[in-house]
Amino acid sequence: MTPLLEIRGLTKAYPGVVANDDVSFSIAPGEVHALLGENGAGKSTLVKMIYGLVRPDAGAMTLGGGPYTPAEPRAARASGVAMVFQHFSLFEALSVAENIALGMETPPKPRDLAQRIHHVSRAYGLPLDPDRMVGDLSAGERQRVEIIRCLLQNPKLLIMDEPTSVLTPQEVEILFHTLRKLSAEGTAILYISHKLEEIRTLCDAATILRLGKVVATCTPREVSAAQMAEMMVGKSLSQPARGATEPGEVLLHVSGLSLEPASPFGTPLRHIGLEVRAGEVLGIGGVAGNGQDELLAALSGERRVEPGMIELRGERIGDTGPEARRKRGLLCAPEERLGHAAAPDMSLTENAVLTGRTRRGLDRSGFVGWGRARAFAEEIIARFDVRTPGPGVAARALSGGNLQKYVIGREILQDPDVLIVNQPTWGVDASAAAAIRQALLDLAQNGAAVVVISQDLDELLEVSDRFCALNEGRLSAPRPARGLSMEEIGLMLGGAHDMHEAQLRAATEAAQ
């Protein structure tokens, strides 16, 4: 069959880095093609060139036999290329229909559009109400908005960038069902993901990028996930190791924690109760937007609650601020690296002072001891293998993985009794992620209580002793993590969420 999209020798360089170096591959109509690679391997740049957001320096593309040089996304869409973004390109304060209209070249009248949304969303098993405000939708529903926006344009090629990172296992099933249906109808799909098992179940072919170059191609069904991981990273990865420890005394006790959200689209916390013991890792799973940010804010002290709702070693600390909690041994590393965990334009040394000043004695009577602060920053850099020219560099200049190692390391080296981390390895490449997980396990091994909030279920199963799910601001009862299956976790996450059960079952059966 003649390929739908063919890419030959595509090259794009940015100052100091070649993002894509002589990349070639092709996709046939109806083919589901995986693009694999670590962060920084050049996947995003490549799809941005296909979608017309970035222009290549060299190389050529053909679409359906003719030359294809999209100058802007509009041109790409007109040629039949549609894209579902990793970070949703949606407008929270606008309705579903308005969001969809914005992504179309010539949208029909509002009433006709609403009808077409109903029609297409039902045909593909993705129910949606066109009049709802996007800010009120769950992550899975938001993704449906994006997908339907693409489908309404009858694309020949659909690009999906990390589509499953925010979905529950059941929602992933429904998505795959939709994608298979599209593929059977002749739509080609370019699928970007880190999740190798997913690629093995869904994709017909895979192109693997490393440092901007195509290093391998394979048929995912015929190779193992471990083999693909090796091709991606270029070396084999070690699983985090842990010794067996008996949990000690209860360090953190939370009961009846309720909190109204600070922002209009936030989630209220409802009667959350949890208990973490010394030497234990508690994993909290859940799809983004189910109260993770609010829970972290309440535990860190950014939002104050009733004193008795949070107890540290029996001491009521619910109404104390972050600094008082740090002094007592409760430290946090929030999800957003730039702007929450670290001040982007301040140096690594200054960022070290921001949370480390009390426990590491970095200031005295209001004066910062810069010598000690720099020594602390250098210690973090050395112990956690942060790749940076030195502690004077601005936090913004570090790559995501390196900055994440730095902010987690900064908290771990303060020797916490309780450490709470939100999305510790989000957007971090595989080897840095393994290092961070190992550090968290080591910390627990040494007698600290660790709470890991994450959307990455594989990660949670790897590090946690007990697992519980956060769904619409409610926390499920914890269960031992060992032996927990994905289906059980999906049900704990409230998997079906906003779906009718029958629909869900139908979609799951059809997918099998």
Place this chain on the structure above:
Amino acid sequence: MLIDPVTLVVALIIASTPVLLAAIGELVVEKTGVLNLGVEGMMIVGAVTGFIVAVETGSVTLAYLAGMAGGMVLSALFAILTQVLLSNQVATGLALTLFGIGLAALLGVGYPGSTPPRVPDIFPQALQDIPIAGPILFGHSAMIYLAVMLVATVWYVLQHTRTGLILRAVGESHDAAHALGYKVIRIRILAILFGGACAGLGGAFLSVARVQNWIEGMTVGAGWIALALVVFASWKPWRVLFGAYLFGGISALQLRLQAAEVNVPVALLDSSPYVVTIIVLVLISSDRARAALNAPASLGKVFHASG
């Protein structure tokens, strides 16, 4: 009765129109996510350029066009600084106000006391003679009606057209709009120019039609009231109209209270529109979630197109 309600209403409509024009322009600017604090400066430059052209040419229409041009030139400066050179919007806007006030004073030397042409009423005398409704509905010059039509147009465009949807989308999330291929910077520059033209027109109406004289610093905070009005109206055009008439009413009323020698300190009456503005702002922003919901989410944030 010391205060005649009919003349009070007539006075409040005239008093509120400069603020109304400036505020509806600023509303569009803020809807696209740009905060231009230079409204006061653009208004006063519009006031002086409009007045000069009115005196020199004797044409009210040309005067209004000149006022719009004056405001636009200043806003173009703001657009280049904030959208092309990515300077901080708050600092640039404040600087624009200071610059505008100084520039207007320089341009206006020699003009105080000049007489501009009379601004004609558009309805015949017979209609204006109808009791009560006559002076209120038909006793004004064209700009009063144009201002109300402008509010209606802005409302319609923002709410019911694709152009309006794109404007709102850019203000809601410039990154998402960029990813979909909309020209964020071009859209914002056009909105800023529109805002400048409206502010300049408001200034020209003030000097040419309402005061009929040029006095240095004659806008006395009208631009700031316009800015407050946009927040007060929670970025909704019809509420801008309501708010403008409310504030216009307060200032018209306080003049009449002073004239009627009501026993209240003059300074307190003079400051009443500003005090009321602050009270209203506190009241409407007390519900944080609601205030945040109405505000364009990207308001005042610098957009840098990457990759």
